[in-house]
Every structure is written in structure tokens, then in C-alpha cells.
Amino acid sequence: MDSADLDKLNDKDKAELRQFITNEQQRTRLQAQTHTLTDTCWKKCVTGPIKSGSLDKTEQVCMASCVERFMDLNLLTTQLLTNKMRK
Incomplete structure (x- = not known):
């Protein structure tokens, strides 16, 4: 779809x-x-x-902790950037 095709769309279709x-x-x-x-x-x-076809207990705990840290860091980074943009 090029810009000429986009120009043919109505406002509702453009928004969609x-x-x-x-x-x-x-x-x-x-x-x-x-x-x-x-x-x-x-x-x-x-x-x-x-x-055994699955992670052992130590690996499961490590994966859960890793994911939690990753998500916490991602949230913190987002909050810091949001606060910085507001200033």
C-alpha cells in the first residue's frame, strides 16, 4: 500500500x-x-x-527469579524515563 492508496481511505479506515x-x-x-x-x-x-524433559528445581527457581528481576528492572526503567520526560 503506497501513499496514493492511503489517500483513498476514509477517516475511519485510516484510524483503523x-x-x-x-x-x-x-x-x-x-x-x-x-x-x-x-x-x-x-x-x-x-x-x-x-x-528429565523439564527444568530441575534449582533451574526453575533461577528462571522465576530472573524473570522477576527483568520485569522489575523494566518497570523501574519505564518509570524513570517517564519521570524524566515530565520534567
Whole structure:
């Protein structure tokens, strides 16, 4: 779809397209963050082969803690940036 095609859309369709694009961008960012989180925590917590088809107790605890720290840091970073933008 080029700009000539966009000009043919009515306001309602343009708004729907903008919302769709915004949603897809958010989904893409979430997927990228999930991949980063998985990669980071996996490398940190799973140090050997998985023997029983699932993580052992130590690995499970490590993964849960890693995810919690990642989410806490992400929230803190967002809050700090938001506060900085308000000043």
C-alpha cells in the first residue's frame, strides 16, 4: 500500500489502519522482549542438559527469579524515563 492508496481511505479506515499498525508494533516489541528475556535467563539458569524433559528445581527457581528481576528492572526503567520526560 503506497501513499496514493492511503489517500483513498476514509477517516475511519485510516484510524483503523493506524490502530492496527500500533498494535502490530506493540506485539513485535513484546515478542522481542520475550525473546531477550528467554535468552538471557536461559543462559544464566540452565547450565547443563535437561535430563528429565523439564527444568530441575534449582533451574526453575533461577528462571522465576530472573524473570522477576527483568520485569522489575523494566518497570523501574519505564518509570524513570517517564519521570524524566515530565520534567
